[in-house]
Amino acid sequence: MSVDNRLTDDQLATLSPGDSVVIESGRPRHSTGTVVRAEGPHIAVSVRSPRGAAYVEQYRRRDGSRIGGRIPAKLINADAPVPQEAQRRTRHIDSLFRDWARHRTDVNRLRALHDAIGECLEVLIEPTLR
Structure with missing residues (x-):
């Protein structure tokens, strides 16, 4: 996962319910999600599996990394171009x-x-x- 496209601390702090986010997991696989809750040190994001099932994943507000899960994932800035x-x-x-x-x-x-x-x-x- 690239360091260049992570959300900044300010961007993570301003996330609120209803905001769309981009998630990078594994070998750069990008998916989108919607913030459903942003309280304390965690951000809860609703995502859909490839088959359409809805899941809620928790991310650390400190660095945008997913809590749990077998494959690491991070909230990223979709606008940051990759050279x-x-x-x-x-x-x-x-x-x-x-x-x-x-x-x-x-x-x-x-x-x-x-x-x-x-x-x-x-x-x-x-x-x-x-």
């Missing part, structure tokens, strides 16, 4: 990982995955060192 280059790198790493996962004994595929992850980390770490 195209970052998406391309992530898709490339995902495809290399899937390729290696199908052929786990192939050292060359593992090496290609390792190199791609290393390049991605270099790009991410380099701006912070300046």
Whole structure:
């Protein structure tokens, strides 16, 4: 889950019943929900499952993360764009990982995955060192 698109503390504090929110869970899967209650340290959000069943999930007002559930989820800002280059790198790493996962004994595929992850980390770490 991306750090760049999380709701800010101010945005989380101003959520009130009836507000629509976007939820990111697992491998960037986005869904929408509606705030049904925002009291104390928790925000209750009504969401629909892929089959249409309604559920109420609780999120922490402090950081917008879901309380409970097997897969982590966060309330995010749907307006925050994801850089195209970052998406391309992530898709490339995902495809290399899937390729290696199908052929786990192939050292060359593992090496290609390792190199791609290393390049991605270099790009991410380099701006912070300046």
